[in-house]
Amino acid sequence: MDTKIIQKILEVIHLAERLKKELRHSWLSNGRQESVAEHSWRLALIAVLVEPYLDHPVNLERLLTMSIIHDLVEAIAGDIPAFDTQQNQGLKEKKTHRELAAIETIRSTLPTELGQALYDSWIEFEEKATYEAKVAQAIDKLEAQLQHNEADITSWLDIEYQMVYRLKNHVSFDSFLQAFEQAIREEAEEKMTAARLE
Template sequence: MELDQLKGVIRRNRLADGSRLENTAEHSWHLGMAAIVFSPFAREPIDVGKAVAMALAHDVVEIDAGDTFAYDEGEASESKAAREEAAADRLFGLLPSAQASYLRDLWDEYERGDTPEARYVMAIDRMAPMLLNMAEGGTTWREHGITPERVIDRNGHHIELALPDVWQLARTMLDAMPPAES
């Protein structure tokens, strides 16, 4: 039942229809599906099953640590790693040892970003909120003064590294977005 709390962790980006903010459970499910759908475009060969599991597990820590807005440059961003590490210890520690070890290893691998699956999941983790923002007209970006240039700076390298063709399409879509209001 602990995982049910992910439904209550509210993120800053809106659903594609703009009707409300997304929660972390929805985001994790979306990433799991994206891990399947975008797999033919991955630059490196990946284990899709492992990528799906990693996508589903990567934000479990937000139950305790909360969501940190991707463009936050304040205290929340600075304390993110420590908060998430403590959350991983507690949450994965609730499970039987084999499951705890498996999921913690996936989470650690994602955080390190040193395998094809981790790079791939990191890319779709960055891409999914971008696609939602573009689909609903960029409301979250405008509300927070996030420019297309900042979106590119924050996300481009990660997406291009794992999904170069998808990044080119996303870049074209970003270039067509209206500028953020000052």
């Protein structure tokens, strides 16, 4: 085996360790801030759990690959919360530019075929180019809301109350994901109602 290939793979694995330290604007039920790696892990778990119930058959390997690598670029580019880019076009463009540069770096670090495969998966996810990519994007949003539901509501920003009702925009293409979103939204509504009663 070519030791250069092993070294290139190890380089990306070491890079990915940064995701364990890169924090998101999400809090765990114990009050600790969530890492990007934790989010990506649970996104992959959700993919496995919902896959049998989706409206259409999916290539689970592709779905899992996108779920696992969709935020790999944040090891280089850092995490910028989605709600920040919704309110700031300049920040959105900066995020896009930084993430494209990051995926190019990852692609060029790895052996050619592997680097291209990860690059293609990341682009597929970003462009929602396939049914699998739409599923991965939807469960990315749903996982974030699940985490908010599990966190103390005092960690929610004002915009996060509104975002509960925007989730349905991400699942309109699949009836199971619509039902899943409804259950997650109902959890959030119960949490918000309970917070108002306290």
